[in-house]
Amino acid sequence: MKAYQIGAQDGLGSLTATTRPDPVPGPGEAVLKVRLIGLNHRDMLVLAGTYGAKRPTERVPLSEGVGEVVAIGAGVTTVKVGDRAIFAHFTTWLDGDFSPAAFGNDLGITHDGWLAERIAVPGAALVPVPEGVSDEQAILASAGLTAWNAVVEVGRVKAGDVVLALGTGGVSIYALKIAVANGACVAITSSSDEKLAFAKSLGADILVNYRTTPDWAAEVMKQTGGKGADIVVETGGQATLSQSIAAAAPNGRIVIIGALAGAATGGLPNYGAIIGKNLTLKGIAEGSRAMLVRLLRAVEANTIMPVIDKVFAFDDAAEAYAHLKSGNHVGKVLIKLD
Incomplete structure (x- = not known):
């Protein structure tokens, strides 16, 4: 063969x-x-x-x-x-x-x-x-199962939740699809307006270009009326984790999957928010x-x-x-x- x-x-x-x-x-x-x-x-x-x-x-x-x-x-x-x-x-x-x-x-x-x-x-x-x-x-x-684990098994998604997916790769797109099927509101980030427009056609509600809006966490908070994301599908890794914490709602679940954004340039300046918001941070492997x-x-x-x-x-x-x-x-x- x-x-x-x-x-x-x-x-x-x-x-x-x-x-x-x-x-x-x-x-x-x-x-x-x-x-x-x-x-x-x-x-x-x-x-x-x-x-x-x-x-x-x-x-x-x-x-x-x-x-x-x-x-x-x-x-x-x-x-x-x-x-x-x-x-x-x-x-x-x-x-x-x-x-x-x-x-x-x-x-x-x-x-x-x-x-x-x-x-x-x-x-x-x-x-x-x-x-x-x-x-x-x-x-x-692989990508679909990872997204399912993040959004459903760990995230415990329910109708009305805000699910934040970082980027438009395989895991994030499946997370969008699964979240929409469960009646959730989806926020998604990308450096491309074209990709964001495509994500909107798939059912995304909140679109943030992290290149033109570097403080994308603040934009997610603004567009959710100060609530934040109940579930964050964290594919960026250490380099984006601080903003994911900032974008998370109280009692939110940040599911850590990959490191697509590269290495962190520093520590977590908002480390206290993990406690202050009662956040759950959980790594998953498929x-x-x-x-x-x-x-x-x-x-x-x-x-x-x-x-x-x-x-x-x-x-x-x-x-x-x-x-x-x-x-x-x-x-x-x-x-x-x-």
């Missing part, structure tokens, strides 16, 4: 096309024929060698996709041959509270991922995709299989459609990476197999 490997991990040029034998399922495993793959920010970091320790050069990358079950090993009961299926990339985190042990079974990082024509997966991790959900809708298991099941039900019931920026052919995987790195995208960058 055709596949890609991560190579020396010194930049996007490390991605290398290769061939591998077709995987054969062992006991408890299933083999999927890959149909559609999603890229995420961490995939660029892997190729740059900056996502933790460097990995074996032959590792197959990418952690999110949809496949068709073509073979199952003994003991697999979650799916049958012919099913379409997805899985959360922490394949041993099936339910319950997170454990750091999940990092030991992270497809695309510790084990071979989706960027191949076929992939072997622990059967227990698989979630069948309902017939009424398209492949594109089912690209959920989500469990059980969360993915709930998300998939919500997608089906509410006909939640993804925002797809561009779809690349499998042979053009390097171009897909480069497009994601450019930062010009809104929503998902995908790779489709024939």
